[in-house]
Amino acid sequence: MSNGQLKPPVNEKDHRTGPADAPVTLVEYGDYECPHCARAHPIITEVRRRLGDNLSFVYRNFPLREAHPQAEHAAEAAEWAGDSGKFWEMHDALFEHRSDGPGWLDDDRLLRYASDLELDAADLERALIEERYHPRVRGDFMSGVRSGVNGTPTFFINGQRYDGAWELPELLDALEGAGAAR
Numbered sequence: 479m480s481n482g483q484l485k486p487p488v489n490e491k492d493h494r495t496g497p498a499d500a501p502v503t504l505v506e507y508g509d510y511e512c513p514h515c516a517r518a519h520p521i522i523t524e525v526r527r528r529l530g531d532n533l534s535f536v537y538r539n540f541p542l543r544e545a546h547p548q549a550e551h552a553a554e555a556a557e558w559a560g561d562s563g564k565f566w567e568m569h570d571a572l573f574e575h576r577s578d579g580p581g582w583l584d585d586d587r588l589l590r591y592a593s594d595l596e597l598d599a600a601d602l603e604r605a606l607i608e609e610r611y612h613p614r615v616r617g618d619f620m621s622g623v624r625s626g627v628n629g630t631p632t633f634f635i636n637g638q639r640y641d642g643a644w645e646l647p648e649l650l651d652a653l654e655g656a657g658a659a660r
Contacts, residue, residue, distance in 0.1 A: 511546030
């Protein structure tokens with residue numbers, strides 16, 4: 479059972495953007511197929527822009543397979559791209575292609591996004607078939623369970639669960655307050 483603490487704390491295995499020593503670290507547990515995560519994506523992008531080097535942002539996978547059957551392969555594709563240094567580019571593409579309509583996360587589209595990023599789509603296809611990145615995605619998911627995550631998106635600010643509104647003004651206030659308190 480969680481007391482609102484992030485378990486494990488942010489570490490070298492995480493995908494992070496922004497300086498590791500930033501005064502504020504925001505962790506999101508997300509699902510690429512989740513409509514709420516898709517709505518949060520541009521908000522997080524704006525928060526990152528406004529806070530700049532004062533924010534470290536970490537994304538952890540929490541695919542809700544029963545509700546979102548394509549989320550797990552999408553997470554595996556992002557992890558695969560991360561091995562080529564393009565996690566964030568794939569992460570953004572998975573959310574930004576939502577407007578393409580149904581099937582935007584099917585395997586054929588994931589392969590196309592890989593090609594668009596000048597990555598080896600055939601290797602991604604093999605990785606998905608072999609479930610090469612399933613353990614990494616499952617590890618993120620289980621860390622979310624240990625941290626008390628039960629839906630997406632779920633946010634943690636400096637290791638503490640944030641249960642407030644994640645609209646831009648409220649989230650910015652919470653992040654700036656956490657930075658000032660440090």
